[in-house]
Structures are given as structure tokens and as C-alpha cells.
Amino acid sequence: MSEEQKGSRWGRWLVVGVLVAAGWGIVRGGGHPAPASSGASPAATTTTGSSPDGSAPSTAPSKPSTPASTAPSKPSGRYDPADYAAPVRRYAAEAGVDPQLLMAILYNESYKPHDPELERAWQRSKPDASFGIANMHRAAFDDTKPGRPFASRRWEELPDDRDLAIQAAAWHLHDLAGQLPARPAAPLNHDELLALGYNAGAGNMLAFARGVKVGSQAQSYLDRLHDNWAKSGTAVQ
Template sequence: MTRETIAAPGGPSRPAGRDDAPTPPLRPGGYDPGDYAPLVVHSAEEAGVSALLLMGVLHNEAYKPHHPLLERLWHWWKPEASFGIANMHRATFEEVRHAHGLTGRWEDLRDDPAFAVRAAALHLKDLDRRLPERHVRRYSRDELLALGYNAGERNMRAFARGVPPGPMARSYLRRLRANRRRSARALAAVAGPDTPVSRAVTTRPASGDRANGA
């Protein structure tokens, strides 16, 4: 799997903390995942996953308000709802927390965007370990990981074998592909010129990254 290693201009990216992460806006339509590009770069490097994939997931998960107050109201209306700018459900978070020794709580995802981005990156890392090296050619490895983030590990492995995704997973994949250039531009703004993610702005996504089959 090809990874983007991205450093901020002038040196390696520094750890991004809670104070560096802006609170998502209360105003509808004012949220832009690109505002979290430095966090995405750092968390992706730390977890060993693609920054472009992680940013794509944030764009795909931007369909609902992420201000902490609005997420509290959303959770009151829909108790099984997910938390944080990466929309992580409690069961998934608990798996990540136990696997990586995280000290934060699921509820902290709602109030701490940096923690939410880090948890999402670690979850993608776990999915990558569980995805077979060989998979059908119609999806890149990162696309399968994004589908796993959305539909779960079991479905991800089925898609990798060639089982057709359902309507919701197909919609998720279409949005991921549609957001690719936007995600790449946001990362290029903090990565500087002539980096893998900068070149991704004008490069089509690979369709057979370590793939096999139809």
C-alpha cells in the first residue's frame, strides 16, 4: 500500500493537540474538514495510514453538524448516533481504545477534534491489518479501507473478494472519489509543493494497488 509521508514546510510535522484544533462551527454549512489538515497529516503519519484517505473520510463524514452542542442534541434525538468529526460509533471506539490503550472516552470525540482524528487514523490502521493483501482490481486498497470505515470490517473483506457493495456503500465510495481532489488540495496547502499528496491533485486514483482478480 502506498503511503503519503507529509511534512509541514520547513521540517517534520509536530504533534497537534486539542488547543490546535478549532471547534466545528455552530452555523450550518460553515464546517470545512480542510481546516483540520495539520491534524490529519500528523495523525496519519503517526498511525502509518494515508493522509489522503483520512481526509477523504472526514469529507465523507461531514454530512451532519459537528459542533459539540449540536452533536449533544443529535445524540439526544438519536442515542445510537456517532460522535466526533469522524463520526465514530461507541462500539468501534471501544475496540480502538482497547487495541491502542487510549485514555480518552467515547464522549471526548465530541469535544476534541484532535482526539477524533487520531482515533479515526488508528481505526484505519486496524482495518489495514485485517484487509487481505490481494483483492479485486476495481477498488484501490484505500477505497476498501474507506468502505471498511463505513460498512465494517466484515463487509470490507467481502468487497475485497468481489461481493458487490450495497447502495449505501456505493454512495460512500462515490463521495470518496468525488472528494479526492478537494481532500488533496487541503493537504497540499500544509504539505508544500512536490509531495505525493500535492501530486494527487492532478493524478487519478490507482485502481489496482496490490490488487488481484476481476
């Protein structure tokens, strides 16, 4: 979730993947990185302020063959967020957030392999790493869950339960939306600010909402959001 970890992290993911495969023989498929970005820095140039859905329509990615009755529970490595359109729609409705935004967040956060054992191996070497397909940190999960339908669940369950990861991300977006001012001073729309809040934290989101310029790292996250916007809308239709 935090972009501060993404720059050189892919190389270390490969090293961890080799160790995991050699030690346990569990990594069944390799992931592929998306363009790296890191946490928002209110420093550099401003964003254009264009809406995410202003990007050119793109064709939704093809889905791997899976049983029609159920989504894959714990596939290794590469995965298609569009396979989880049903829980995205369900939990977006539950939390009162835009399903297209929630799906776009999943696409933005799909830059690394999401094998449960690989995630745990990485977390053992880097305890502050994020978990699950929505890349949620422990503090964000624990702050979000009180009073919610998943209040009894644990952050450690996120790698094994993708529905839980989506549900927690939806409610986290709900909580971020509740912190936004009614009339932000920034040339950013509601969805862009929420995406930056998810990526960089509420403090940076509120700074951007007050008109602080978006830095290059945050802009990279927004650019990916724009790139993923059209196919996210197609996926949740």
C-alpha cells in the same frame, strides 16, 4: 459513520437543532447536508474499480478566517475539514495511513452539523448515534483505543475534541487495513476498500474484498470519496 442512518436523518437534525436553539440558545450556525447514503449492502451493481485519485482535480474549498496559531476548537454547524490538515497529517503519520484518505473520510463525514451540544442532543434521542467530526460510533472507538496514545480517553469526548476524533479515525483505518487480505479479489483499490470499511464495517469490507458486488448505498459513499479525493490531496500537501 454507518450510512444506515443518513437517509431521512437530515430532517430530524433540523428538528433537533430547533429544539436545541430554543432550549439552550447554543446553536451558532447551521450545517448543510451532503448527499445522503447509508450502510453498505453487498447486493447491487459493482463499482468501476477506478482509483479515488482518478477523479478530476478540484479547487480546495476556501477556509474561514481563523487565528493562524490554532484551529477552531468547537465551531458550530458548517465547517471545513481542510482547516484540520495539520492534525490529519500528524495522526495519519502516527497510525501509518494515507493522509489523503483520512482527509477524504472527514469530507465524506461532514454531511451534518458538528456542534457539540447539537450532537449530544441528537444522541439523547438516538443512543446509537455517532460522535465527532469523523462520525465514530462508541463500539468502534472502544475497539480502537486499547494500547493507543488515546487509550485513556472516552468516546463522549469526541464532539469537544476534534484532534481526538481525527486520531481515533486514523487508528481505526490502521486496524481495518490490518484485516485486508494481501490480494483482494475485488476490482477495488486499497483506499476504496478502507473507506467502505470505515463506512460499513469490517465485515462488509472483507466481503467486498472477496469480490461481493458493491450495492448502491456503498457506491454512493465511494462516489463521494472520489468527488472529495482531489481537494483532500490539496489540503494535506
